[in-house]
Amino acid sequence: MDKKLVFAFDVGTASLGLAARRGMEMIEAHTLLLDEEYGKRDELRKVIRAYRTRMAHQARNEYLDNLCREVGIPVLEGRKEEQKGDPRLEREFPRKDDPTQYNSYILRIMLLRGEKLEPWQVYKALHSAIQRRGFDSNVPWKNRPSQMKETDDDKDSKTAARAQKYEDDLQEAVGSNLNYHYPAYYSAYRMGLWDPKTDRINSRITHTAGGVRNEIIPRKLVEKELLALLRNAARQFPLLKGKELTVLYGPAGKAYASFYPELRREHSLKEGGENDWQGVLGQKIPRFDNRLPAACALIPRFHVARSADIAVYEATFLMKLKNMRFYRTDEAGRIQKESSLSAKEIGALLKNAREKADEIRKEAGPKEAIVKIAKAYSLNKTDWKNWLKKYADRFPATAPVPETLFQPALLNLAGQKESPAKIPVGKEENRPLPSNPLVEAPSVSGRSRYSRPAARLIRELILSGKSGEDFYKKNSGLCGQTGTLFEKFKKEDLDFLKQIKGPWDNIYIPTMPLSGDWNAIHVREEELDEKIEKLIGAQRNVLVAHRIRLFNEQLRRMIKAHGKPDQIAIEFIREDFLGEEAKKxxxxxxxxxxxxxxxxxxxxxxxxxxxxxxxxxxxxxxxxxxxxxxxxxxxx
Structure with missing residues (x-):
């Protein structure tokens, strides 16, 4: 009787099922239940984000304080831990019979009017005006590939709508007089401290006062008011004259200065650095893809390319086409067998995608088009149907196919000189076309696993129709030869091709072994634990890293309890095989x-x-x- 020791695992986000049998005898079987959210860091990220926001706020306050000291404006110290702050800064309303004005909004209105204030009142007005930086819907990095996510777009659109509502409400409240179109006037109006009809100021609030918190103020209104406040303050403090833009945006005098390469060079700025906090409206530029570029998964001496790259688009597109399955038909439209695309057919689809990409490039320009071009390297059911009519001169098969097996059918054109006449094979509604896209557009954010040279190699391998070993034998001798695709390659760069065993139909992209050497697949036992821990630690998705670590711990426990298995079976969901609609x-x-x-x-x-x-x-x-x-x- 077969006494093989077999381990089986079902790895999921909410559970880890495991079993062991020796021969036909079950020796262990149970499930570890997990909170599907366990391992995520969403709450921690919120805390970190709040902390960084607070740090940025303090940095902007400090920048204003330093500039005020330089031009002779006295700085009022606020409360710090157990130390009480200056009462002139902390107080908003005067004591009875005290004529002094303390309210921040009223002081801003008085300074906007050009009234002479006490030096400390000038500081308090400026300090109040910078507490809200305002929302800018047109930040210069908005159209970066890393930012183009539906969830972010939806969030920004809601915030932009609230900002627009604020501006509409302000105009409705204060009227058509542009002298009142400042946040200070609107806030004072909401609190009952200012009357837009009489332009009268009240020193105290009543029971009818409204709230002014949780408002989204447009950045342009905050900038407009601050510039007016600074110009009027310069009449009392001449050293402030001409420094308005420096106060607002820092030494460069331009918003988001570190985003622009020429300003970074001129003012020695670092994109996303602490210099972004220089300026009372300073905002740190998000640093996208700022990690040290990883080594290519196939050719380690090269760094990975960005996902938004034509070579990466094409390699991804071709691999998805290579893995696509469907049913071919005979001359009568009858289903023959489940099949896949040939190298010639994949080449024709790539040519079609390149034509679409060229059209997009002409319309949008080469730089702006790189994100939009990604859509050209996709294939939905309409594209597929049109391609079949144009190139295969065949409709998809119409025989009823089980829903779990449905795929479009294609006439095999390999070796055929002319397309046969079109043969009608049934009604439109009976065609077993998938409801989801056949090939989704490649990602445009982040970085790929491969370098550009490796992506080009993958493309040429798929289009060649040869096995990995045959492709290596034919082309390894071309490495270093000028004028060839392999001009910049070394012969050892192609070693991964030798690991792709079997015919072209079974081509896959291998994963770099733990050893880090294509010619030394096996890792020494004393290095194995270290290599595995390093691999788990490299996972950027915290949830995935946690589940893999748990699986590794249970596997080691079972080996210790039952011995080394003859076989290990693992089941896990790969959502990558599903379209977006299927995922939903x-x-x-x-x-x-x-x-x-x-x-x-x-x-x-x-x-x-x-x-x-x-x-x-x-x-x-x-x-x-x-x-x-x-x-x-x-x-x-």
């Missing part, structure tokens, strides 16, 4: 399932029903709408 459907099904079980458990608890079997029966009863499927009788 899967997530909805999973969510509905969880909700249904939770509702059933609650019902069982209310009716004092216990035991997993009874709860499952209750779930079935609900799904049957309390009706027996055999007799049609109502059950209770």
């Amino acid at each position: 459907k899967l997530i909805k099904i999973q969510k509905d399932n969880r909700n249904a079980w939770e509702h059933t458990r609650q019902q069982a608890a209310e009716n004092n029903i216990q035991g997993g079997g009874n709860i499952r029966k209750m779930r079935l009863l609900r799904e049957q709408v309390n009706v027996c499927p055999y007799t049609g009788e109502t059950l209770s």
